[in-house]
Amino acid sequence: MPSPADPSNLRPPADDGFLQLLMETLESLDDPARAQFLQRFFRTIAQVELSESVSSEYWDRIRARMREMGDTSANPVAFKRAIMDVLISSESLRMPILIEYDELKKLQVNAATDPLTGLYNRRLFEEYFEKELNRSTRYSHHLGLVVFDMHVFKQINDRYGHPRGDQLLRAAADTLRGSLRTSDYAFRIGGDEFALLLPQTDSEQAMALARRLRAAFADLIEPMRLGVAVGLDYGVAVFPQDGAQLDALRTVADERLYQWKAYRRPSAAATQPAEPTPPPFTTRNVPAAASRPAAAAPAPPLASQPTGEERRKSERVALSGTKAYAQLADVADRTARVIDLSFGGVALELARPEEVGATFNAVLHVPILPPVRVSLRRIYFRASSGDAARIGCAFIT
Numbered sequence: 142m143p144s145p146a147d148p149s150n151l152r153p154p155a156d157d158g159f160l161q162l163l164m165e166t167l168e169s170l171d172d173p174a175r176a177q178f179l180q181r182f183f184r185t186i187a188q189v190e191l192s193e194s195v196s197s198e199y200w201d202r203i204r205a206r207m208r209e210m211g212d213t214s215a216n217p218v219a220f221k222r223a224i225m226d227v228l229i230s231s232e233s234l235r236m237p238i239l240i241e242y243d244e245l246k247k248l249q250v251n252a253a254t255d256p257l258t259g260l261y262n263r264r265l266f267e268e269y270f271e272k273e274l275n276r277s278t279r280y281s282h283h284l285g286l287v288v289f290d291m292h293v294f295k296q297i298n299d300r301y302g303h304p305r306g307d308q309l310l311r312a313a314a315d316t317l318r319g320s321l322r323t324s325d326y327a328f329r330i331g332g333d334e335f336a337l338l339l340p341q342t343d344s345e346q347a348m349a350l351a352r353r354l355r356a357a358f359a360d361l362i363e364p365m366r367l368g369v370a371v372g373l374d375y376g377v378a379v380f381p382q383d384g385a386q387l388d389a390l391r392t393v394a395d396e397r398l399y400q401w402k403a404y405r406r407p408s409a410a411a412t413q414p415a416e417p418t419p420p421p422f423t424t425r426n427v428p429a430a431a432s433r434p435a436a437a438a439p440a441p442p443l444a445s446q447p448t449g450e451e452r453r454k455s456e457r458v459a460l461s462g463t464k465a466y467a468q469l470a471d472v473a474d475r476t477a478r479v480i481d482l483s484f485g486g487v488a489l490e491l492a493r494p495e496e497v498g499a500t501f502n503a504v505l506h507v508p509i510l511p512p513v514r515v516s517l518r519r520i521y522f523r524a525s526s527g528d529a530a531r532i533g534c535a536f537i538t
Contacts, residue, residue, distance in 0.1 A: 258314035266328040285339035285347035344511040470502035
């Protein structure tokens, strides 16, 4: 005669009271008894045959998932979501008996999304990244990966508390979501970490989009008057030039993100995000799939003035100690050293400045940025050192 404790005999309604009792019971059992119970439990709710050791492993993953969601209490809703996430990711969900169909569909969505921001979660990021990489390899398409995290986010939590931090995370998610084409994906992959997958997007297009998103986020949070230079830092990697494997692309994007953060570090005391802010961002500002423009100019300026539009236009980044250079497109086999860079233009150093016209084209090679094609208008030139001259140029938009 079956024991009343045998879960194969249990056919209670899927109410919260039952799930809470189930969690409490499982926590009170010793390991061997819990493993036996879980084996029958998963057979009952998902029609899947698991060994006792695998059943215990699933239980550990369910508990870990609940901790990730920030709810380790006996919360039936979190418990159901964690069960669904683990079963779906393990491809073990067949005929769930515990959950009604409408609730099942809702939980499937919840299991794939981050509850705070509504973006896809890390599990979906890894799954979609692999799928899109395989598609790009098959059809010889570019695939852009942009990873973001929030500059000085910890200072926000320490100064204003976690509710304000959550507000910023939702603002970042809204900014990313507003950029999406139908083929793009946005994810929250960690605490203050986000990612975009951009099929058929090359380096210049991905960089241009990342800068627009950074500026749009600065616009969105400016009314908060936080007094901290919070902003979105980013790193970009593109298949195939930056790597052909998922791990390689992720590594390149992370390295560029950390280079950007190191590059920005002197601006931590600024009261506003250092990135120049274009007109207010809306979904309409984002070009369609085939028409994302190449970047007009790199824009990693550091803050050196008080807040305001004039400050943003005049910010400069000194590059004289780096290997930054410009390939002059209108003068054969000529390069110029990049001395400094701002939102509005660039200063170059080269011999025979008379060879450069009033307007000319160049390709800028600047640390942490991919090569960027720009059109320049000469503003001034003056003697620099030896036979070289400094040429101040404005970007032609």
